[in-house]
Amino acid sequence: MILIRVLFICSRNKWRSLTAEKIFEPYSGLQVRSAGTEEGARIKVNAGHIGWAEMIFVMEKKHEQRLHEKFRQEIIGKRLIRLDIPDDYGFMNEELIDILKSRVSDYIELPD
Template sequence: MKNLLFICSRNKWPSPTAEVIWRRRPGFNVRSAGTSPNARKTVGPADIQWADVIFVMERKHQQRLKADYARLLEHKPLHCLDIPDDFRYMDLELVA
């Protein structure tokens, strides 16, 4: 099983949507979190350590993770999806 972590700002719309979609696929454990202190679930060191692959929605999330967890990210694949935080949860365009 591969552990996937999806990150957005407040863990309210894009990253929980990705979590739901990828959780349906066999072979993956999936979590989502946010970079904001006001996130529904704020990303922490345990999330970074758990993840095999990390996906961020925007460059600002990537920069925040690198600033806060540089050492933990040294050998982790970190991908920016370039998805703005403009979509609602399970928005059809976001899902596509």
């Protein structure tokens, strides 16, 4: 089975990206991790995360900019996708889950 390595990134890795990791990790065909860009992140994104990932989903433009600033070399050739999901949702919020599934399904085929 071919696995796609997917990384989800938000600011603190507590709500949006962690929710994405939890909802997508059971899907066969995906290996999923999450991280945050801020100093106080639960798991702070590093070059190893970027190197590991084939697809990187960021929640906001500021996350995309931080990756380009901090990991300029590592990001070359990576598929980087901005989901445009604001920091308005708590962990495992139903609306957040619906938005994540809808937007990610534009890039990854998900089962119904």
